[in-house]
Amino acid sequence: MIEIDNIHKSFEANNVLKGVYADINKGEIFTIIGPSGQGKSTLLRILNTLERPTSGQIFFDSNDLFSGKKTPVEVRRRMSMVFQKTAVFDMNVFDNIAIGLKYRGYSKTDINETVSRALDEIGLSGYGGRSARTLSGGEMQRVALARAIVSKPDVLYLDEPTASLDPVNTEKIEDLILHYNKEYGTTIVMSTHDMLQGQRLSDRIGVMMDGRFLQIATPDEIFSRPGNENVARFIGINNVFYGTIKEKYSDGVNGTLKSGNVTLIVKSEFKFGDRVTFCIRPEEITVHNHRAEPIKGRNMLPGKIAGIHRQGRMMYADIDAGIRISAMVTWEQYEGSGFEEGDDVMISFKPRSVFVMGKM
The missing domain is CATH 3.40.50.300 (P-loop containing nucleotide triphosphate hydrolases)
Structure with a gap:
């Protein structure tokens, strides 16, 4: 029209x-x-x-x-x-x-x-x-x-x-x-x-x-x-990072991405060696007790809660996990978790939660 x-x-x-x-x-x-x-x-x-x-x-x-x-x-x-x-x-x-x-x-x-x-x-x-x-x-x-x-x-x-x-x-x-x-x-x-x-x-x-x-x-x-x-x-995604595609699996889609000292499993069409920008939505990150066992098919990173702040009914935990990453939980989930600033935690998220936006 x-x-x-x-x-x-x-x-x-x-x-x-x-x-x-x-x-x-x-x-x-x-x-x-x-x-x-x-x-x-x-x-x-x-x-x-x-x-x-x-x-x-x-x-x-x-x-x-x-x-x-x-x-x-x-x-x-x-x-x-x-x-x-x-x-x-x-x-x-x-x-x-x-x-x-x-x-x-x-x-x-x-x-x-x-x-x-x-x-x-x-x-x-x-x-x-x-x-x-x-x-x-x-x-x-x-x-x-x-x-x-x-x-x-x-x-x-x-x-x-x-x-x-x-x-x-x-x-x-x-x-x-x-x-x-x-x-x-x-x-x-x-x-x-x-x-x-x-x-x-x-x-x-x-x-x-x-x-x-x-x-x-x-x-x-x-x-x-x-x-x-x-x-x-x-649009409110503060978890934006830079890294390099380090490995591509035989299917040509799955692989690994390295950002600093952190290696993540990702789904991406980009090639080995490409320098890329990627993001992770905070609501797709789960925060676990630091003793949590590995979960098959998920990225898991140890970290420490560097800060917690409230926004409406949601709580945001800023976590130092080799990359500074923000995770979002509801107020009810936060109250039930018992997490506090300074706690050691594990965070997890699916490979598809890592969206590779493009080359740098």
Whole structure:
């Protein structure tokens, strides 16, 4: 549906987008994630034709959006956008939602029916006569979403739609996004710096850093098989290491990898002697008593707990096992283990838990 072909965007000497490529499919939720200041909002503004690219092309159902001086009105009307900073007009809630329908010539009857249905969908039935500026931030954002969706756009662009909202209102906005996608088949392209939100909502994710996509894949692929070290660290995998493939078994997949003084059994397509970057997700590491017997088919390393810290309901143990590695357990598991800082332990993980990302 949308083809992004080598998009560059500069503001004077500041190169914001540096060669962006992507294909966005009809009916999917495509989420752009990445740290602040990496070009996510600029790309959305270009997709919605609010900015022109410095170079490159964007095709919307085979229409080149920037082939002329102005994007055709009939193409622009197939898109809507909700901005990061919630904006409502100085009028009542009903008129805020109806404003686009009035400009498009909808009849009064159609406007009444459409806006009433929209108010029901966003949980603000009965709020139509209230001044929009008296609403809470979360309610304003729901009104902005309703205003964008009532004209039934083919594509809805959302720039950090929950950035300033509390968890309760964030959940309501996320439910609406999923509802609009499933009920109306609306293609949704959104940006967020919240990795877990991207995982919850998306069909596919594009990880944007330094003005380009480093990886585009399903949430499962992004979070289990990050494309490189930068992606791995951004999605919260701190167990990123460097090593050398030291041995390949006869099947050509299994082998060993050496990192410092540590040798691990791994599954990898890389060749003997290759210098590689690899990661291990902390939730795939099990912490055992230091007297634990070897477990067939698992990597096992002796180590010492160098530190323990809590994050929500999870506990992270930093372990010095020849490599400094972080293991994650639930609070209940931690309380039952009796482990403390300074304890000697054994850690174990499967060969497939060692994901070799690429050559150094």
